[in-house]
Amino acid sequence: MPLRLDTTAPDFAARFDALVNARREADEDVSRAVADIVRDVRERGDAAIADYTRRFDRHDLDTSGWQVPAEERRAALEGLAPDLRAALELAATRIRAYHAAQRPADSESVDEAGVRMGARWTPVEAAGLYVPGGRAAYPSSVLMNAIPAKAAGVSRLAMVTPTPDGVVNPLVLAAAEIAGVDEVWRIGGAQAIAALAYGSTRIAPVDVIVGPGNAWVAEAKRQLYGVVGIDMVAGPSEILVVADAKNDPDWIAADLLSQAEHDPTSQSILFTDDAAFADAVASAVEAQLGRLQTGATARASWDANGAIIVMDRLEAAPPLVDRLAPEHLELAIDDPDAFFAQVRHAGSVFLGRHTPEAIGDYVAGPNHVLPTGRRARFSSGLSALDFMKRTSFIALDRASLAKIGPAAVALAHAEGLPAHAASVAIRL
């Protein structure tokens, strides 16, 4: 049974606080083991990578091949069922268009003191993309992580993916081919992250590493943050659906379950202003759970982390939304834009009754890699910006230096930095 709260109950504030602060992330402490692997890969390079791959993925890279050859990637694409290929290509085209528009403009101006200043954006040279093996190897995730890098102008995009027992997922290869991935390495785990960050004899290092992974991969990225750039610290997925009684309860139940089926740690929450509608949705969830292939996972998530919150008026909801800062916010109401204008913290918002969250997972265009665990309070979904950096620039001449230089000299002296002061004063 999911949690059920009523905003008018006397204990609502305390129980909502508990919901906001509940941690769904596993506390698996792999930091020591990951640190050992990272150090070993840094010191022994390819030999260490091959050792861990033999141990964890049960194949020998020198036999199975370190990289997936270009022919194999092309063959995977050509072997796709036509409707699936068309779907991937539609998704890629739409994702590419959305992310290409994110490239920021350079700036340059001269102010009244005669100082010329601005900023120039450039892509990183190389990016690494982690793709999990097994059940969580999603071609949509390959598109969502790879296309922003290419849209940013990254010239070398190296994908790493574990191939347990040597087996590669052809859907993932096809998506990599569509997205323009340049290299596909058959390695995974913390050892793959370390290889991308430090490089080895075979693998050139990258500047940024993105992509989802298990606790070992996430911890390796966290430890190597600063050696390379990383996308984010990710947690279990979540959706918050705000729905009035004019919705079909079956539609809303389907939306809640689309998140719940990801993992038992996923979270689906419904906000509504109608207790009878809440009951109807709860019943619809039960009915749909019975016939869902992923029902066991979805039920575990819904029972442990699901919540239905009933309130008098949905106008009271935005501050509660901001407390949760949900990864996905679906607004199945009459005027979703007016509601959205009141919300400050959410990863991505799905406006209206015909915008199920899953449309954003695949084909809408905006990224599906989004901040979880209330991190939408301070962070954003993956974008072309994650693969770019900004260089500021300043140009003065004799006249403009004469105008603002003396202030710099005064401040440098006040800070006890006489060489700073001298480098300006000598030119005055």
Next chain:
Amino acid sequence: MPLRLDTTAPDFAARFDALVNARREADEDVSRAVADIVRDVRERGDAAIADYTRRFDRHDLDTSGWQVPAEERRAALEGLAPDLRAALELAATRIRAYHAAQRPADSESVDEAGVRMGARWTPVEAAGLYVPGGRAAYPSSVLMNAIPAKAAGVSRLAMVTPTPDGVVNPLVLAAAEIAGVDEVWRIGGAQAIAALAYGSTRIAPVDVIVGPGNAWVAEAKRQLYGVVGIDMVAGPSEILVVADAKNDPDWIAADLLSQAEHDPTSQSILFTDDAAFADAVASAVEAQLGRLQTGATARASWDANGAIIVMDRLEAAPPLVDRLAPEHLELAIDDPDAFFAQVRHAGSVFLGRHTPEAIGDYVAGPNHVLPTGRRARFSSGLSALDFMKRTSFIALDRASLAKIGPAAVALAHAEGLPAHAASVAIRL
């Protein structure tokens, strides 16, 4: 003696590689001790903060006061020497103008399929600013960290600064007042970072923490990255000056020393196409070192980490600049813009003979918090963006869902996520 390399020497490539890969960052392992403090502050809140402050800063917060009262901050500003106050205010005005222009525009468009999409930027609600105590308490750093937050629209900006033996630096207080800091807490170290991230009874939590600090502060920020946003992983400061023989050697020597005086781990590098000019700069550095108050620090840095690299033609320099990806790049040459166009990786660039790097530390306007240790390959200086986040949005209607929905259904089924497919299919 600084390192001296000639690009025509047979061992140049190997020796330049060694320079690029040299690590100047201390490997002080404080991670266990910091983890203990963070956990303690999270569990015991104010009591833990007060304990660590008594132990490390030798004062009792309940006696000395947890916060610096608003009157004391105003008094610090009013007590400033007039020229210093004018200098700080000129700096603040220029920094504010530059960072206000960084606020990105929201976007919204409808594509040919009838899908409305876009992104909205909003500031975080609260930001924390760390300001070191003692020697490294720089008012310019307060301005550079606080003003971008305010330019982004952050409504609550909480500063923390250790006040050893209870003593506060009035220059820092004055800068905080000018920058519009809302709260000043007399706490420092890892315990202050933990207090900002988790909050306590007295201190409300923040969403983003920025500002420089010692190894303990840096490690606490690294450990809490993901609980809050942080600015960056910072290392020792560095400058790369590209200068031809038309420069006054004394000017270039002063620029090299302005970086060297920061810390023995700082690095100053000269690229030039004239061996005699290189000798002249080296002599000028020696002469200036003798009369510099910070000469001991600057000499330690110059001897251990300084480098002079002579090449035939400066046209060969940009790829070497990119390898170093310097925090500060000064181009004291005839056509600095043409050179800058060839450079991909640098934190901030200072164009021409009248733009000493120190002008950017104080009054030019762009931020002086910049990526170090080759991190300009993938990261950028502090900006208003570090205090903002982007929410994407998607709106479909019946017709547009009919167009792109079937592709989402196909992909969801291929990924083994039937509830995702159902949430779209039920609306088709």
